[in-house]
Every structure is written in C-alpha cells, then in structure tokens.
Amino acid sequence: MTIRVVLADDQPLVRTGLRVLITDAPDIEVAGEAGTGREAVTLTRETRPDVVLMDIRMPDLDGIEATRIITAGADTASARVLVLTTFDDDDHVYGALRAGASGFLVKDMAIDDILTAIRVVAAGDALIAPSVTRRLIADFAVRPDPAPAARSLNGVVTEREREVLTLVGRGLSNGEIAAELSISAATAKAHVARLFTKLGARDRVHLVIMAYEAGLVAPPN
Template identity: 70%
Template sequence: MSGGTGSGNGNGNGNGSGNVRVLLADDQPLVRSGLRVLMADTPDLEVVGEASNGAEAVRMAAELAPDVVVMDIRMPEMDGIEATRRLTAADGPGGARVLILTTFDEDEHVYGALRAGASGFAVKDMALDDILAAVRVVAAGDALIAPGVTRRLIADFAAGPAPAPERVPAITGREQEVLTLVGRGLSNSEIAQDLFITVATTKSHVARLLTKLDARDRVQLVIKAYEMGLVAPPR
C-alpha cells in the first residue's frame, strides 16, 4: 500500500516458523479463493483457514491461532466490526491482529472498524502486491492506514459533532507538529522530510505520542488525536 502509514513498534509474528499465518474472512468465495491463490505463491504467507462470516472467523481464530485475520466488514450472522471487536478484546479468543479488507467506496464503517481495534484498513481494488504488503505490515505488529482511508476518517470527523472534551496530555510543540502530520496520513519518512528531521527522530516522537495518548498503535493514535481535539479536521 504505497503511501500508507506504519507505527514501527512491532516485534514480528511469533509463530516461530517464519511464515505469517493468515485467516481469510469474507462471505464471497471468489474473494477468498483469489486471496488464497495469491498467498499460495508467496513463500512467507500461509493461509490456515477460511471463514464465510464473522462468527466463523472468531471461532476459527481461537482454533487456528493465525497471526493476521484478513477481514471483510459486510458479512452475514456477525459483521466484521463485531468480529474484530471480539478478536482484539483483551480477554477475547484468538489474539490475532486484524486487517480490514473491504470495498471502500461502498462501506460506511471505516471509523467503526478502526475503533473496534483493527490494525489496518485496506481496500479490495488495491494492487495485489500492496495487499500482501499490508498483511506483512500488520503481522509485524505495525499499524497501517491507506491514505484514502485516512482522508475518509478525517471527513467523518469534519462532518460529525465536535468531540467530547477529554483530559489532554501535555505534548511538546514538535510532537504536535508530528501528530498533525500523522493525522493527515503521512508516513514517518514523509513527516521527516516535511519537518526537516531524521526518520529516527520521527519514530521517537511517534513512540512518545503513543505513550502519552495511551494508544495501542498508529491507527488508535489518529483516532484519539481527533477525539481529544489535538488534531482538527481541515475545513
């Protein structure tokens, strides 16, 4: 996903085999089949199961312990948002990270999916190599938001009511600049170039912001920044 963002705070998948174990959750057999064939030709990715709805995804994640669940949103019985919420709950089954892969232009639930705990959001019309890259990013413990999804998230905040006041942590002027650019969907390298600082310095600022805002990853950091009013949607 060229131009997407990653938090860079992960430690890789922990299955010990070197392969990323993937569970596919989509109610369209053709989509699952296409992804399975695509990943079968990729040495570092292994499809361990397929689910046709969210309930199956939750159950199979508990049984198969995948590293990543590639999750559609609109599915019967249980949608992808509720399934993601259950998979990412502290006491939930599976413990897998979730990459949402859906039809962007038809889906109105970007914010809900990210709030539910998804580590990434990708769209089905992306280049195949970018989808594979997104799976690897999420498996590595990073968070990824496609630039188009970031724009949609910002638009949702701009159109909605003002966020409720929350206790705002003390952040420095430079951290505010970094946070603003993160909220616009810029990558660490793009932020470094914009602010004339090194990528390593950018990563340090992002890491401190994750701690100060008590955010799990970059996706949650963007959400909390808007909720706390630290980043204002463009008018």
C-alpha cells in the same frame, strides 16, 4: 518466518481468489477460512493466526463486532485484523478502527498492494488504503467540534509530542515527520513511541484517530 492468515468473507469466490493470491507468496500462508464473523472469531481462537483478513458485511456476526471480540480477547488479541472493504462499506471504517482494526484494504487493490498490506500489519504497523482514508477524514468532518478533547491532552503530552501527533494525523511517516520538524528520524521515531505509551494507542491508526478527536488535524473543506 511465515505469516499465517485467516480469510473471513461470506463470498466463497473472494476467499478463493485471496487464497490463490496468498499461496503464491513464499512468506504467507492461509491458516483457515471463515464465512461468518462468528466463524472468524472461532477460527482465530483455534489457529492463532498473525493476521485476519476481515470482511465487514457478513452473516451471523458482522466484521466490526468480530474485530472487537478478536482484539479484546486474551486468547486472540495477538492477531492483527486487516479489514476488507468496498466503497459501500466505507461508512463503517470509523467503527471498525475503534473496534481495533489495524488497517483497511479495498477489495479491488492491486495484488502486490494486498500482500504488502498483510506484511505491514503482521510486522505491527498499520495501513489504510488512500481511498478509505479520504472517507475516514470526511466522516470526521461531520462530527461535533472536537475542541474539548484537545484540552484533554494538556499535561499529558509535551508541545513537541503534540506537533508529532498532528503530523501523524496528517498521515506523515517518521521520516517525513523528521524532515518537517528538522529532527533526526530516530528522534521522530522516539516521539511516536512515547505517544503510543502516553496515550495507550494500539498502533499508528489509533494515533491518527486520536489526532482527529483531539482537534489537532482539521478535515479538508
């Protein structure tokens, strides 16, 4: 199965580089290119891609709002948005995740890492570049005390599910969660699946956000 990708970036040189990169991958193809956020929304409706590589800072409509429209639209919600960011854009990470982005790429990432990210997101998982994750955690560190949100999980998740959500918030994979809790990988996966259902999470990134907002994971000092 070929993964179809829309490239949304206001810099033609960036789009050209990404197109050349993707063209060399046998399982990924470019479905179209957009130079503004509004063009990205329109192109997503027209081409129904699997993934949209979305820059944040674009004219007409920024990447965050374009992401919100795409992930909320009945005719576009099947597309997964993978945001392209630079260090200067990282302050917008939280807003884009809340808008429905499934992952983040830093523009200077290695070629193989970018292709891997596209495949991971297309498969329904989520991915955030480590440098962006650090900034995301730092963002939570300056937010108000999230303790009241923690109480909202009472009666919603079990104690074991709370433990699993905490580990998801720390960035652990299902296999790592299994090892940490001395349970099987299948059991860990089942707990994560139940968290998706109970909390209405879109993907693993959304669970990470919920873990921080619930006060289950404390940002580092």
